[in-house]
Amino acid sequence: MANDDDSFVYDEASGEWISAADAAAAPAGDGAVEVRDSVGNLLADGDQVTLIKDLTVKGAGQTLKRGTLIKSIRLTGDAQEIDCRYEGIKGLVLRAEFVRKR
Numbered sequence: 001m002a003n004d005d006d007s008f009v010y011d012e013a014s015g016e017w018i019s020a021a022d023a024a025a026a027p028a029g030d031g032a033v034e035v036r037d038s039v040g041n042l043l044a045d046g047d048q049v050t051l052i053k054d055l056t057v058k059g060a061g062q063t064l065k066r067g068t069l070i071k072s073i074r075l076t077g078d079a080q081e082i083d084c085r086y087e088g089i090k091g092l093v094l095r096a097e098f099v100r101k102r
Contacts, residue, residue, distance in 0.1 A: 037097075038097050048069060049094075050069055051067065051070070
């Protein structure tokens, strides 16, 4: 019977076969992207943010004013973009550099 030390798994991130022991030792959040707001606070799914600048929303015909509260953001996997909802605007994506965590 084969020992666990003899088994290998394919690592999609590196494109190489690595031992099962090395794969188990690797951190689970290795591919996670850190998203930080304008002052450096770490953002997470469900956070509330406030706009630090007036932003014109293309396609919606309206401007979001500085100080507007955006509730329940979602991270997109990009280090500078967050997905959020705001009344009357569908599919709103904001740059993290224009928000501050509340």
